[in-house]
Amino acid sequence: MAALQTSAPPAPSRGQARPRAKNKRTLGQRLRHDWPLLLLTLPALAQLAVFFYWPSAWNIIAFMDYSPHRPFWENPFVGFAWFERLFANPYFMPALLNTLKYAFANLLFLFPLSIVLALVMHSVISTKIRSAFQSVVYLPYFFSWVLVVTVFVQTLGSDGLVSNWILGFGGERLTFMSDPDSFLFLAWLQWAWKDAGWGMIIFLAALASINPSLYEAAAVDGASRWRRMWHITLPGIRPVIVLLLILHIGGILNVGFEQYQLQRNAVGYQTTEVLDTFVYYRSVIGTEGPSFGTAAGLFKGVIGLVLVLIANNVAHRLGEQGIYQKS
Amino acid sequence: MATPSDGSVFRRRSLFKAAGLGVAGAAGLPVIAACGDIESGGGTSQTTSGFDFLPEYKEWPLPVQPDLVGEPPNHPSGFTTYPEPVPAIENVPSNSGTYEITVPIWGEAPSNDDPYFAAIADASGGTTVNLRQADGNTFAETSVQWLNANEYGDGIMLFSWMLFAHPNFQETVVNSFYDLTDIVKGDISERWPLLAGLPTASWGQSVWSTDPADPETARVFGIPGSFSGGPGNAMFARTDILEEHGQALPTTVEELLEVARAVSDDAGGRWAFGGTDYLTPQWFGLAGGDGWAYIDGKLVHNCERPEYTEWLEFRRTIWDEKLVHPDLPSGTLDGQALHKAGTIVFQLDGMSWWQGFIDQSTAEGTGGTIAPLGALSAKGRQPLVHVNTGVDSWTFLNKDLTKEQVEEFLDFANFCSAPYGTTEYELLNYGIEGTHFTYGPDGTPVYNEVGTKVVQAPVNHKTMSGHVQQFLTGTPDMVQARFDYNASVKDFAEVNIFEGMRVEGPSEFKSAGQVLIDQQNDIAFGRADLSAIPDMVETWKNNGGEVGREHYTAAYDKLHG
Numbered sequence: 001m002a003a004l005q006t007s008a009p010p011a012p013s014r015g016q017a018r019p020r021a022k023n024k025r026t027l028g029q030r031l032r033h034d035w036p037l038l039l040l041t042l043p044a045l046a047q048l049a050v051f052f053y054w055p056s057a058w059n060i061i062a063f064m065d066y067s068p069h070r071p072f073w074e075n076p077f078v079g080f081a082w083f084e085r086l087f088a089n090p091y092f093m094p095a096l097l098n099t100l101k102y103a104f105a106n107l108l109f110l111f112p113l114s115i116v117l118a119l120v121m122h123s124v125i126s127t128k129i130r131s132a133f134q135s136v137v138y139l140p141y142f143f144s145w146v147l148v149v150t151v152f153v154q155t156l157g158s159d160g161l162v163s164n165w166i167l168g169f170g171g172e173r174l175t176f177m178s179d180p181d182s183f184l185f186l187a188w189l190q191w192a193w194k195d196a197g198w199g200m201i202i203f204l205a206a207l208a209s210i211n212p213s214l215y216e217a218a219a220v221d222g223a224s225r226w227r228r229m230w231h232i233t234l235p236g237i238r239p240v241i242v243l244l245l246i247l248h249i250g251g252i253l254n255v256g257f258e259q260y261q262l263q264r265n266a267v268g269y270q271t272t273e274v275l276d277t278f279v280y281y282r283s284v285i286g287t288e289g290p291s292f293g294t295a296a297g298l299f300k301g302v303i304g305l306v307l308v309l310i311a312n313n314v315a316h317r318l319g320e321q322g323i324y325q326k327s
Numbered sequence: 328m329a330t331p332s333d334g335s336v337f338r339r340r341s342l343f344k345a346a347g348l349g350v351a352g353a354a355g356l357p358v359i360a361a362c363g364d365i366e367s368g369g370g371t372s373q374t375t376s377g378f379d380f381l382p383e384y385k386e387w388p389l390p391v392q393p394d395l396v397g398e399p400p401n402h403p404s405g406f407t408t409y410p411e412p413v414p415a416i417e418n419v420p421s422n423s424g425t426y427e428i429t430v431p432i433w434g435e436a437p438s439n440d441d442p443y444f445a446a447i448a449d450a451s452g453g454t455t456v457n458l459r460q461a462d463g464n465t466f467a468e469t470s471v472q473w474l475n476a477n478e479y480g481d482g483i484m485l486f487s488w489m490l491f492a493h494p495n496f497q498e499t500v501v502n503s504f505y506d507l508t509d510i511v512k513g514d515i516s517e518r519w520p521l522l523a524g525l526p527t528a529s530w531g532q533s534v535w536s537t538d539p540a541d542p543e544t545a546r547v548f549g550i551p552g553s554f555s556g557g558p559g560n561a562m563f564a565r566t567d568i569l570e571e572h573g574q575a576l577p578t579t580v581e582e583l584l585e586v587a588r589a590v591s592d593d594a595g596g597r598w599a600f601g602g603t604d605y606l607t608p609q610w611f612g613l614a615g616g617d618g619w620a621y622i623d624g625k626l627v628h629n630c631e632r633p634e635y636t637e638w639l640e641f642r643r644t645i646w647d648e649k650l651v652h653p654d655l656p657s658g659t660l661d662g663q664a665l666h667k668a669g670t671i672v673f674q675l676d677g678m679s680w681w682q683g684f685i686d687q688s689t690a691e692g693t694g695g696t697i698a699p700l701g702a703l704s705a706k707g708r709q710p711l712v713h714v715n716t717g718v719d720s721w722t723f724l725n726k727d728l729t730k731e732q733v734e735e736f737l738d739f740a741n742f743c744s745a746p747y748g749t750t751e752y753e754l755l756n757y758g759i760e761g762t763h764f765t766y767g768p769d770g771t772p773v774y775n776e777v778g779t780k781v782v783q784a785p786v787n788h789k790t791m792s793g794h795v796q797q798f799l800t801g802t803p804d805m806v807q808a809r810f811d812y813n814a815s816v817k818d819f820a821e822v823n824i825f826e827g828m829r830v831e832g833p834s835e836f837k838s839a840g841q842v843l844i845d846q847q848n849d850i851a852f853g854r855a856d857l858s859a860i861p862d863m864v865e866t867w868k869n870n871g872g873e874v875g876r877e878h879y880t881a882a883y884d885k886l887h888g
Contacts, residue, residue: 090870157653157657265658265848268854269842287368287493287834288368288494
């Protein structure tokens with residue numbers, strides 16, 4: 001029988017340098033070696049520079065009494081005056097609290113729904129049913145909020161389909177769409193209809209990357225459907241869940257604008273005023289101007305950054321990868 | 328020395344990061360500390376009369392006189408027959424320039440390739456004006472960004488009601504638009520006789536000061552649109568439904584409530600009202616514009632007056648008694664469609680709905696008749712009618728144009744100012760015979776499908792410059808009816824206490840006003856009680872109302888001495 005290993009590796013001679021853990025190369029060597037890859041990243045970098053970093057640099061106008069009609073350097077610095085005005089506004093804190101309320105509700109009630117939908121989809125074997133289900137759930141994501149709200153009014157409004165049906169049975173009209181107390185539930189219904197399908201697609205992509213042989217092996221070992229989901233499926237998509245959760249938390253103050261603005265008259269400003277509508281009504285309608293709006297945007301950005309860092313740190317401590325690999 | 332552990336905050340990299348942040352912070356703080364106060368958003372006031380640099384008014388003789396003679400501007404004259412059009416411009420200029428003007432459009436934007444535009448270019452002397460058409464619903468807000476970025480072509484058309492969205496329009500005007508003063512000053516009747524025939528008040532309202540504090544810096548920056556007078560909005564009643572229920576047109580608010588109760592049937596899906604927000608304050612004697620009235624020697628805002636409570640009580644009553652469409656607060660209702668269907672009996676709309684209802688219900692075969700409510704009032708008070716008091720719009724030209732280009736565009740604007748009864752007006756308003764319209768049995772132009780789509784668009788070249796005189800035109804019955812209506816309400820027209828001045832309120836005042844509107848809706852739709860009004864008013868005063876009063880009082884004093 002032939003030996004599998006024909007010869008042993010030569011032992012390093014005494015005094016010979018041990019191979020380094022990392023091959024340290026000079027910048028020139030690295031550029032010569034990696035230039036095709038660097039070239040490929042250039043368009044993306046240019047896009048980021050033009051549409052993200054350059055506009056981001058203009059956040060500085062939050063510290064200026066900015067007017068677009070004078071040279072940039074002639075705009076006087078006003079320090080934190082716009083932030084003071086922002087925080088002193090009696091309607092800012094209610095808007096912030098509303099934003100947090102809707103953001104956490106979205107995180108608690110919509111995020112898991114997308115996972116559940118993905119798991120249900122994943123378990124459906126018939127491709128016909130699967131594609132039909134996927135279309136029904138996914139399509140509303142492409143509807144504008146105007147259309148979503150209109151569909152809800154036509155269906156659940158006081159003169160909508162359901163109300164008229166109830167009237168036919170001698171009942172009362174629904175006031176669901178104009179009741180501030182039920183708005184959170186209404187908002188959840190709208191999120192669920194419009195957005196849950198989109199979240200589902202991302203989790204489905206993660207589910208597709210799980211090796212099917214794991215399921216087969218587990219099935220051979222007698223694992224039930226529930227056991228397979230608990231021990232294979234969920235651990236398989238856990239990194240994606242954590243990543244999306246962190247990104248969601250980072251954008252927690254970005255709850256959107258149209259959904260709340262469109263239903264402002266119906267349920268009142270106290271229920272629907274979120275940071276984005278607050279900025280619109282003060283900065284544009286109230287003509288506070290671009291510096292005020294930028295200060296509010298910067299505030300949202302800083303809070304988002306802090307939350308992302310905290311969530312990422314927690315993820316690392318729990319042994320997850322988070323949004324980047326810990327070095 | 329012990330090496331800091333991994334968990335220590337004094338790790339080498341962390342220390343560098345912290346030091347970097349510290350240096351950046353230390354460098355930034357003095358900049359931030361050496362700061363001034365916010366000076367923008369304080370509001371402006373601009374005199375619009377008494378200038379010596381406006382175009383000298385030279386009456387442009389009308390080629391045909393109206394058969395209904397009113398008292399313009401609140402009671403415009405009208406034509407009940409279509410006159411044989413005559414050319415307004417004798418010496419057509421010879422031009423060749425091309426300009427791009429940004430305009431709002433509601434509905435589908437017609438193509439610039441239509442023969443209508445080529446015919447206008449030809450008739451006006453060779454100037455091609457391409458329209459950059461943008462959604463009218465968001466035009467006011469988005470125009471702010473176009474102007475800031477100088478991305479609006481060679482000019483932009485803005486309606487006067489769109490200025491609300493601009494944080495400091497005075498600053499925008501003087502920095503973005505061409506100063507026309509030196510070109511239009513004095514006698515311009517030789518080259519632009521129709522522009523010289525525009526009312527002096529129109530040109531006066533096209534003036535802004537480069538330095539708001541210095542009246543001497545006032546200059547002409549816009550080509551004025553038509554000077555409209557009379558009521559711009561009305562509450563239209565379905566008179567056929569009123570008759571069915573044995574009701575007559577109400578003449579007081581109390582009668583209106585009774586009629587509304589008689590015609591409403593919540594279970595049956597018919598309600599008296601759709602929207603009631605922007606016209607109904609006048610029924611209670613509340614002021615138009617920014618809501619200020621001069622009472623007992625000082626400016627008093629609508630919300631501080633007892634009539635304000637009456638008005639909100641009225642809105643609340645009609646909501647509680649189910650006289651309003653229950654989905655009105657959703658903002659998704661198509662009021663005009665519901666009015667045509669008879670689901671809403673009283674429709675609050677612009678005056679053009681009168682003709683619009685007739686045209687649409689005839690074309691669709693839905694039938695029905697409508698009429699506007701007259702000058703209503705509550706509790707036997709003298710009625711008040713809010714009226715238009717100025718130019719509808721301006722066309723502003725980009726400051727980067729040359730003098731020759733501006734002069735050529737003024738040639739074109741002169742063409743657009745031709746009034747009813749001229750061939751220029753017919754081309755601009757009806758298009759080309761056979762392509763866009765045909766003459767009806769009574770000689771009046773009637774749009775065909777292409778004409779309806781292209782020429783009847785609410786904004787195009789026909790609105791680029793004001794007409795020397797505005798007339799009531801259309802079907803004879805409608806002209807007569809509108810003429811009679813204007814005559815019936817003109818004596819109740821509100822007197823503008825800021826006549827001769829344009830006042831832009833401080834941003835705090837505008838913000839407080841927005842909150843007030845939200846709170847009014849809370850009461851009107853049953854989310855808050857009438858007892859909340861004193862608190863609302865107090866909040867309004869503390870958060871911008873008093874600042875607004877100071878600003879408007881200073882403007883009022885400047886105007887009235």
